[in-house]
Amino acid sequence: MTMTRMVVRRGRSTRQAGMVVALAAIFALGIAYFAEFLLHMVPCPLCYIERWPYRIVVVLGLSAVVVPQRFGRVLLGLAVLVMLGDVAIAFVHVGTEQHWWKSPLPECNAPPPGFGAMPLRPSASCDSPVYLIPGLPISFATMDLLYALTVALAIGTYLRVSQWRDR
Numbered sequence: 001m002t003m004t005r006m007v008v009r010r011g012r013s014t015r016q017a018g019m020v021v022a023l024a025a026i027f028a029l030g031i032a033y034f035a036e037f038l039l040h041m042v043p044c045p046l047c048y049i050e051r052w053p054y055r056i057v058v059v060l061g062l063s064a065v066v067v068p069q070r071f072g073r074v075l076l077g078l079a080v081l082v083m084l085g086d087v088a089i090a091f092v093h094v095g096t097e098q099h100w101w102k103s104p105l106p107e108c109n110a111p112p113p114g115f116g117a118m119p120l121r122p123s124a125s126c127d128s129p130v131y132l133i134p135g136l137p138i139s140f141a142t143m144d145l146l147y148a149l150t151v152a153l154a155i156g157t158y159l160r161v162s163q164w165r166d167r
Contacts, residue, residue: 014072017158018064021079024151025057035132035140044124045107046093050144053086076155083152090145097129097141
């Protein structure tokens with residue numbers, strides 16, 4: 001195999017990995033929006049924060065598709081860090097749901113508003129778990145923690161294996 005073909009093949013695999021990473025993040029956001037808008041589940045303030053890392057990873061993944069391979073690998077490395085950040089946020093959320101600690105967000109700890117001060121958008125309590133599948137004791141926050149950890153490990157594994165392969 002010529003050197004040019006090897007460079008093209010490696011560049012293509014980084015682009016494909018960027019697309020897979022972006023699709024994995026879009027999938028997670030799709031589940032969250034499906035539950036919110038079609039199943040009418042009301043997210044808590046921590047749930048809204050947990051969506052931001054996925055939005056950032058979509059941008060990083062799509063950017064890795066269009067930039068040169070070297071920069072694409074850096075963007076995928078940043079995606080790992082962002083997903084590990086989401087793991088931390090989800091862990092805080094799970095701890096709040098399990099009553100290990102109070103939520104760090106003041107809006108999660110405030111008493112419900114009176115009838116004179118209704119919020120524009122209703123919010124669920126951060127310490128009440130929401131389950132997508134009734135009877136399965138895994139809350140959305142727990143699913144997010146596991147999913148974000150899996151995505152971070154998958155990206156990290158790809159980066160490590162492709163580094164060995166490129167030597």
